[in-house]
Amino acid sequence: MAVDQVERGRSRWRRHRGAATGRPKRKQRPFWQELPILVVLAVLLALIIKTFFVQAFSIPSESMQNTLQPGDRVLVDKFTPWFGATPERGDVVVFKDPDGWLKGEGQQVDHPNAFQQALSFIGLMPGAGDEDLIKRVIAVGGDTVQCDQGQPVRVNGTALTEPYVFPGATPCDDFPVGTITVPKGKLWVMGDHRNDSSDSRFHHKFGPGDGFVPESDVVGRAFAVAWPLSRWSTLPVPATFQQHSLAASTAMSSAATVPVLFWYRRRTRPPGR
Secondary structure, three states: OHHHHHHHHHHHHHHHHHHHHOOOOOOOOOHHHHHHHHHHHHHHHHHHHHHHOEEEEEOOOOOOOOOOOOOOEEEEEOOHHHHOOOOOOOOEEEEEOOOOHHHHOOOOOOOOOHHHHHHHHOOOOOOOOOOEEEEEEEEEOOOEEEOOOOOOOEEOOEEOOOOOOOOOOOOOOOOOOOOEEOOOOEEEEEOOOHHHOOOHHHHHHHOHHHHOEEHHHEEEEEEEEEEOHHHOEEOOOOHHHHOHHHHHHHHHHHHHHHHHHHHHHHHHOOOOO
């Protein structure tokens, strides 16, 4: 009995307090009134994610088989480049067309309807006709690339083991003669389907820019296949690019500079000093 009295007293106190503060009870809006607000917030959030974080891209050609198939949708990390991250060897990157490369890619042009165009605008569907390409980074600025017909690709003198190359294709198919040095701030990229990819090899021979891709043209790194669901997978850097000897040339040249400079100073030091 005492408990009931206490509860009734508390209830009266709450009602009295609400009336004293003058706070009207909040009336919940109907769902049909809140729906447009939710849609606008969702669109704004999708635009922010597409612009700064992650974007979906569609694979239009066979140049990255068997890693990526035509029609695959990949997710691209656009966030880390904002913090100064640069592409690394082995990354699969999406980049802007440097010098008319798309003319040789044989891309299929879709004609999306208005609904598909709207989804593409907010990043929920890959756009058609985007002037972007996707390739694998083989070498970065300062690296040397060498490849003889029938031999593996060599970066800084180290042979790459490339199980991702399309079966039946040779790693060095249609490779320029000699050793190529990649300029600072540039990338040497190649498709995994070496017999069906107009990449740095082709454009080094015939196109402007010597086949190099400026780092500033990179949109982001592809990190996962999101669609179709049956092909869901991540896109890690292959183990062959983790070889320490790939960066050995730079490290050795820096290490060699110290004793050579010390010897030169000893030789040129004036007597008595």
